[in-house]
Amino acid sequence: MKAGSNLEKILEKGEFAVTGECGPPKGADVEVVKKKGELLKGYVDAVNVTDNQTSIVRMSSIATCALLNQMGLEGTMQMVSRDRNRIAMQSDIFGAYALGIRNILCLSGDHQQFGNHPTAKNVFDVDSIQMIQMVKQMRDEGKVLGGDEIEGVPKMFIGAAVNPFADPFEFRVVRLAKKVAAGADFVQTQCIYDMDRFERWMEMVRKRGLHEKVHILAGVTPLKSVGMAKYMATQVSGIVIPEKIIKRMQDAPKGKKAEEGITICVETIQKLFNMKGIHGIHLMAIEWEEMVEEIVKKAGLFPRPKA
Amino acid sequence: MIIAERKPIEKILSMIAPYKKVLVVGCKGCVTVCSAGGDNEVHILSSALKMARAKEGSEVEIEETTIERQCDPEYIEPLRKFVGEVDAILSMACGAGVQFLAEKLKDIPVYPALNTTFIGVTEEQGVWTERCHACGDCKLDRTGGICPIARCSKSLLNGPCGGSVNGKCEINPEIECGWQLIWERLKALGMEEKMEEIIPINDWSTSRDGGPRKVIREDLKL
Numbered sequence: 001m002k003a004g005s006n007l008e009k010i011l012e013k014g015e016f017a018v019t020g021e022c023g024p025p026k027g028a029d030v031e032v033v034k035k036k037g038e039l040l041k042g043y044v045d046a047v048n049v050t051d052n053q054t055s056i057v058r059m060s061s062i063a064t065c066a067l068l069n070q071m072g073l074e075g076t077m078q079m080v081s082r083d084r085n086r087i088a089m090q091s092d093i094f095g096a097y098a099l100g101i102r103n104i105l106c107l108s109g110d111h112q113q114f115g116n117h118p119t120a121k122n123v124f125d126v127d128s129i130q131m132i133q134m135v136k137q138m139r140d141e142g143k144v145l146g147g148d149e150i151e152g153v154p155k156m157f158i159g160a161a162v163n164p165f166a167d168p169f170e171f172r173v174v175r176l177a178k179k180v181a182a183g184a185d186f187v188q189t190q191c192i193y194d195m196d197r198f199e200r201w202m203e204m205v206r207k208r209g210l211h212e213k214v215h216i217l218a219g220v221t222p223l224k225s226v227g228m229a230k231y232m233a234t235q236v237s238g239i240v241i242p243e244k245i246i247k248r249m250q251d252a253p254k255g256k257k258a259e260e261g262i263t264i265c266v267e268t269i270q271k272l273f274n275m276k277g278i279h280g281i282h283l284m285a286i287e288w289e290e291m292v293e294e295i296v297k298k299a300g301l302f303p304r305p306k307a
Numbered sequence: 308m309i310i311a312e313r314k315p316i317e318k319i320l321s322m323i324a325p326y327k328k329v330l331v332v333g334c335k336g337c338v339t340v341c342s343a344g345g346d347n348e349v350h351i352l353s354s355a356l357k358m359a360r361a362k363e364g365s366e367v368e369i370e371e372t373t374i375e376r377q378c379d380p381e382y383i384e385p386l387r388k389f390v391g392e393v394d395a396i397l398s399m400a401c402g403a404g405v406q407f408l409a410e411k412l413k414d415i416p417v418y419p420a421l422n423t424t425f426i427g428v429t430e431e432q433g434v435w436t437e438r439c440h441a442c443g444d445c446k447l448d449r450t451g452g453i454c455p456i457a458r459c460s461k462s463l464l465n466g467p468c469g470g471s472v473n474g475k476c477e478i479n480p481e482i483e484c485g486w487q488l489i490w491e492r493l494k495a496l497g498m499e500e501k502m503e504e505i506i507p508i509n510d511w512s513t514s515r516d517g518g519p520r521k522v523i524r525e526d527l528k529l
Contacts, residue, residue: 108463
């Protein structure tokens with residue numbers, strides 16, 4: 001065991017993992033975290049907590065993870081390189097570990113232009129791949145980047161994000177290979193709607209044997225409405241939603257759109273469950289956490305295994 | 308070269324509002340080439356300022372001159388004759404030129420007429436784009452001659468992020484993804500295996516992060 005987190009134990013046992021996602025409140029309201037935590041508890045093995053996603057200021061990922069851990073869930077701290085240099089990152093990793101956080105997801109982060117402080121200065125001292133190397137060095141060598149010995153080594157289970165739907169397509173498997181070489185223990189993909197493209201990507205992944213070196217969790221997000229599907233297809237960079245999926249949402253009767261979205265999501269999970277090299281799913285029910293129970297149960301992934 | 312563009316006329320007018328006699332100084336270096344602060348622009352700005360002030364009923368007298376370079380002391384020296392003659396100087400050079408005038412001509416307030424935008428190239432007539440962040444440790448040997456620090460919106464060193472779509476950057480469909488350009492260039496050169504290498508965490512001490520920088524060439528010093 002590298003970190004001994006619940007997520008690591010489940011994956012190491014060869015169980016099909018389920019991770020969830022929790023966006024922290026735009027303020028200090030603990031009740032928001034508790035409510036989301038209660039909806040996810042028992043249905044996921046770990047919960048990603050976003051780090052000021054889309055550059056909108058929210059409660060810190062560290063604090064939110066610590067609150068979820070107190071509730072008996074397991075937080076996965078997302079950390080972006082947009083807002084912190086290597087000094088702040090390493091300091092926060094010490095603090096996170098001291099608070100009981102055992103999983104980290106290393107990301108570059110959305111550009112600040114998308115958020116509520118577009119005139120901010122960004123950092124990007126380190127990129128996501130270099131961040132993985134840094135966390136691995138801290139864990140495996142017990143040294144900070146600068147070389148000093150660490151007093152109390154933070155042993156993190158290291159994650160990364162991969163997006164098979166961004167361009168250039170041929171490079172996408174190379175990027176995964178770089179993240180694996182840097183030291184990623186698990187990766188979570190961008191949400192999958194275009195199964196054909198995802199399968200093509202997985203073929204390349206298997207050809208390079210990468211699925212045997214890293215745990216791959218496939219990302220899924222249930223569609224709530226036609227509007228959401230269209231918005232994600234056109235406004236969010238790096239998400240592909242094929243016309244046939246949008247059509248299914250359009251064709252669903254009024255009042256049954258959300259139900260159709262859940263059905264599509266469950267079908268996707270079942271395909272992924274049977275796909276060679278997929279070790280779990282990352283279920284991002286964005287501001288729709290109340291559906292996680294139903295999706296996990298319908299997909300046959302309940303009860304969750306004990307670590 | 309250094310690319311600059313003129314500040315809005317209202318902004319310049321507000322800077323020189325208290326003064327009756329102003330010297331507008333152009334520069335024959337980069338800002339002449341990018342048509343922001345050469346002789347031509349000095350005339351245009353001076354006329355515009357005079358007209359605007361006349362309209363306001365508070366006329367301003369303007370002296371005009373364009374020197375070889377505002378970043379070399381020898382060309383600044385002849386401007387000393389204006390000390391005591393003018394109330395203020397409006398420099399149409401880059402930020403380095405403005406500061407050097409202020410430093411050498413201590414008795415006259417110096418104001419910037421331009422915004423210094425970036426180190427870049429003339430992509431076509433009237434279009435300039437950024438190419439270099441002057442990080443002090445050139446990495447172009449690893450990236451097919453295209454700089455990820457200047458061309459990637461996040462200055463990432465290890466390939467396009469998940470927001471690169473159809474060759475464009477996630478922040479704006481007008482901006483080309485720097486890493487897509489690097490990928491295509493390396494592929495065209497048959498060098499795409501370079502994209503597999505992890506570029507290690509950067510030493511930013513050679514960049515602005517190391518504090519104001521200085522280059523000393525002992526062999527050239529007098």
